[in-house]
Amino acid sequence: MKTRIATVALVALLALTGCAGGAESAGDESTAPVATESAAPLVAETPVSDVSESEAAFLEAFREVQTTYASVIPDATDEQLLEAGYEACDRLAAGEASTDISLIEGEERNPQSEMYLDSVTIVSAAAPRLCP
Numbered sequence: 001m002k003t004r005i006a007t008v009a010l011v012a013l014l015a016l017t018g019c020a021g022g023a024e025s026a027g028d029e030s031t032a033p034v035a036t037e038s039a040a041p042l043v044a045e046t047p048v049s050d051v052s053e054s055e056a057a058f059l060e061a062f063r064e065v066q067t068t069y070a071s072v073i074p075d076a077t078d079e080q081l082l083e084a085g086y087e088a089c090d091r092l093a094a095g096e097a098s099t100d101i102s103l104i105e106g107e108e109r110n111p112q113s114e115m116y117l118d119s120v121t122i123v124s125a126a127a128p129r130l131c132p
Contacts, residue, residue, distance in 0.1 A: 054130060089131035098120065104116070
């Protein structure tokens with residue numbers, strides 16, 4: 001299943017970026033498209049440099065699962081994810097059901113699972129790693 005999702009994501013990425021070049025005249029190098037790197041796995045734009053071992057484990061666990069579905073927060077920074085992880089811990093401690101927690105403004109429940117996919121992934125990664 002992961003391979004199928006990864007393949008679909010790759011095909012979509014290629015479809016979006018593969019035909020972006022325009023026509024250029026032969027011999028005019030000033031209009032030639034500039035080579036760009038292909039898309040790499042999600043890496044936070046501003047990684048947090050001083051994270052604890054448990055915070056690093058949380059971030060790794062979240063990002064590993066996040067790659068298996070269509071995330072609504074693909075560009076979330078480490079700092080934002082850690083903040084959401086600690087909020088998840090607070091809400092779990094207050095007795096809120098893990099499947100009812102939404103940590104992302106505007107996030108909608110997945111029609112098939114009736115869960116907030118990004119939020120439940122954050123909660124699942126935070127509970128054993130960040131929560132006391």
